[in-house]
Amino acid sequence: METGKLKTRKKRVVVALSGGVDSSVAAALLKEEGHEVIGISMQLYDQSKLEDTRFDSCCSLKEVDVARRVAQILEIPYYVLNFEDVFQDKVVNYFVDEYLKGRTPNPCVRCNTDVKFHHLIRKARELNADYLATGHYVRNLYNETLGEYELLKAKDRQKDQSYFLFGTDPKELPFLLFPLGDLTKPEVRAIAQKYNLPNAHKAESMEICFIPSNNYKAFIQEHLEEKGENLDTGGEIISEDGSSIGKHEGYHHYTIGQRKGLGISNPAHPLYVLDVNQSSKTVTVGSEDKLYMDGLIVQNVNWLRQPSSPNIHLKIRHSQTEIEASLEQAGDSQTFKVYFHKPHKSVCPGQAAVFYEDETLLGGGWIDRGFHKK
Amino acid sequence: MKPIYFDYNATTPPYPEVGEAMLPFLSTAYGNPSSIHAFGRQAKEALMVAKEKVSGFFGVDSDTLVFTSGGTESNNFALKGALEFLKSKGNHIVTSKVEHVSILDCCKYLESKGVQVTYLDVNEAGLISLEELEKALTPQTIFISIQTANNETGVIQPIVEISALARARGILFHSDIVQAVGKMELDFNLFDMASISTHKMYGPKGVGGLYLKKGLKLEALIHGGNQERKRRGGTENLAGMVGFGKACEILKEKMKEEIVQIQKHKERLESFCKENFEVHINGEGAPRLCNTVNVTFPKIQSEALLLNLDLEGICASSGAACSSGSLEPSHVLMAMGYDEALALSSIRFSLGAQTSSEDLNRLFEVLPFVVQRLS
Structure with a gap:
């Protein structure tokens, strides 16, 4: 594990415990090294609202109970902190707003950047901690040539979670620890078993934590009803030439690249969603080849490290092979044009575009739109 | 450290003697106080002794105390039981905004059943106003529930005056005295009903009591048996009650x-x-x-x-x-x-x-x- 920072003396380390096996093992490893470890869980939403549903994703009440049990086993102090307001503001409202803008949000990245790191770092400092640790699979190493810390992909490339951390403030890197960066998932499970942690064999959580049964359409509807808004988002499904070929009940139910659930049969070739337009409430569909883009515009870019050349590797989905591309600044200092070396599909406005140079996470931003070369 | x-x-923290007194009733003295045989008699005897110690400390007749599972049950019993018993006389109750959540949630529930509830404001120091209390009373008011002392601030309400006001109007006065017990002298003549929790007075958790002035009958909250003179069904928490008795015995002295x-x-x-x-x-x-x-x-x-x-x-x-x-x-x-x-x-x-x-x-x-x- 990445121990360079910890070699000198016993440190006070706050560990963000989600109730999952990864963060639990991170805490166990730090405790094993003799540090003063403090476990913290974030209460992100009102649990009583979700009582009716079977629900055991990250940070729900049941997960808090598991985290508490882990803290008991490891004999570390444990606290639950209330982050409901900031989560509602930065994640839930953002999630709904993005869909209503016809974009495809990425709440997990938002939560990592704007909730987990930003606020947990503050809380950890309040507790006089030397470091904040999490169970992310990523490495945080000191680059002696550059004289600064950088984030590198995890040793276990299958599990690498650097994608979710592109928004991290580089100034905070010296304060962060990622004890799992050099471990594989089976190794992590074995450590959990060694400590008899209750979650050693727990399945990975895949759902968006605040949305029961992954039904985001129903969630958005309820969210709007709660706020007393009744938006009519229904409209036309149109082909590329603008002609209407059907109706839909809400443009926010569609994502670029989507094929299933269009309710339109087209004998010639399968139809895909090519565009979702908020102002006209239209969903444009067409053939698969039209999904291929030559590049994208990315905004609000955060840099952890400056690229040494305009040629970078790009990820526009967490679980996706990297795309070779070139960067060009466009407009303000945080907006870039990214040219793919080969055309690529599934460019979704609202998703993250994350840049790498070999193993190093350079940074990333939010996709505004894809583009075709003229 | x-x-x-x-x-x-x-x-x-329970007095050390409390745990010691309870132990036999968690092991060898396991009888059910309702049984007629030797084990039952032993249990019944312990129950009676515990009740005497409790009533002795509070200076009340032992018949006026109903053992419950704690402060929250006592508050629920008082409010729901009194309302059920008195609903022909009116449907208005008066309480305050600084009550324990078990009173406030109970009142919200009663409101959902059509009862009218007045929640009195408090001033900056946390005290209710007696004038406002008096103004809030109507011919429909059947009882007042005001805590003796607040759990968060320790503020003591003017219970002597509240009691006098209630008595003059023939309105019942219930007080949540959970935080006051053991921390101040209490005159039970002021109350028609009073809720007690044992674990706030150096006794065990899971036991408490409701004081009911002699002659006052409430509808039971928990039906199912002749225990506590049919006022609270269910086999007694004997070890808890023995602990309650012991805590009272020590408090009386110390x-x-x-x-x-x-x-x-x-x-x-x-x-x-x-x-x-x-x-x-x-x-x-x-x-x-x-x-x-x-x-x-x-x-x-x-x-x-x-x-x-x-x-x-x-x-x-x-x-x-x-x-x-x-x-x-x-x-x-x-x-x-x-x-x-x-x-x-x-x-x-x-x-x-x-x-x-x-x-x-x-x-x-x-x-x-x-x-x-x-x-």
Whole structure:
């Protein structure tokens, strides 16, 4: 594990415990090294609202109970902190707003950047901690040539979670620890078993934590009803030439690249969603080849490290092979044009575009739109 | 390092003798008090002795006490039972905004059943106004439920005057006396009903009592058996009741001197806070319990303060904890006119029989260090 920072003396380390096996093992490893470890869980939403549903994703009440049990086993102090307001503001409202803008949000990245790191770092400092640790699979190493810390992909490339951390403030890197960066998932499970942690064999959580049964359409509807808004988002499904070929009940139910659930049969070739337009409430569909883009515009870019050349590797989905591309600044200092070396599909406005140079996470931003070369 | 306990209003460490007295009833003396055989007689005997000790401490007839599972059940029993019994006479009850959540939630439930509830405001010091109470009473009012002392601030309400007002109108007076027991002299002649919790008075958890003035009948909350003269069904929590009896026996002997000692500690703690920090002692303008110091550190979040104190081995508390243990602004401080930020900057030290001068010395070492770092 990445121990360079910890070699000198016993440190006070706050560990963000989600109730999952990864963060639990991170805490166990730090405790094993003799540090003063403090476990913290974030209460992100009102649990009583979700009582009716079977629900055991990250940070729900049941997960808090598991985290508490882990803290008991490891004999570390444990606290639950209330982050409901900031989560509602930065994640839930953002999630709904993005869909209503016809974009495809990425709440997990938002939560990592704007909730987990930003606020947990503050809380950890309040507790006089030397470091904040999490169970992310990523490495945080000191680059002696550059004289600064950088984030590198995890040793276990299958599990690498650097994608979710592109928004991290580089100034905070010296304060962060990622004890799992050099471990594989089976190794992590074995450590959990060694400590008899209750979650050693727990399945990975895949759902968006605040949305029961992954039904985001129903969630958005309820969210709007709660706020007393009744938006009519229904409209036309149109082909590329603008002609209407059907109706839909809400443009926010569609994502670029989507094929299933269009309710339109087209004998010639399968139809895909090519565009979702908020102002006209239209969903444009067409053939698969039209999904291929030559590049994208990315905004609000955060840099952890400056690229040494305009040629970078790009990820526009967490679980996706990297795309070779070139960067060009466009407009303000945080907006870039990214040219793919080969055309690529599934460019979704609202998703993250994350840049790498070999193993190093350079940074990333939010996709505004894809583009075709003229 | 052994943590130091300053959270007696949440729960008290049982007197050592309490656990000892209970043990036989968790092992060999397992009889059911309702059984006619030798084991049953032994259990019944223990139950009677416990009840005598309890009623002896409170200075009431043992028939006037119904054993329950604790303060929350007693409050539910009092409110729902009295309402059921008196509903032909009216459907209005008067309470205050600073009651324990078991009263407030019970009132909300009763409102959903068509009962009218008046929630009295409190002033900055946390006291209700007797004039407002009088104005709130109507011919439909069937009872008043006002706590004797507040769990968060220790503020003591004018129960002598409230009782007189209620008696003059023929209205029942219920008081949640959970926080007052063992911390002040109580005259049960003032009450028609009073709720007691054993674990706030050096006894075990899971047991308590409701005092019912002689002749007052309530509809039972828990039906199912002849126990407690049909007022509370279910096999008795015998070990708990024995512990309750033991705690009462000891308190009867020690309470007066304990109060004097706790009051001294409390005054020392308040002076220390005022001399060393920019703080406000909440409820300072009102009569307060001998043990409760609720203090606002403006601009410091109580959560950060409490967690840092805990890491230094100092156990205090703040506001009400929600389901998973994170903090919400106190409804008591909000009712006293605090804004949310100030309410979330307040913490409570509650002292008790085992609090020592050394405990305070340790607190005085830690507190300035933590406060300075968070300022």
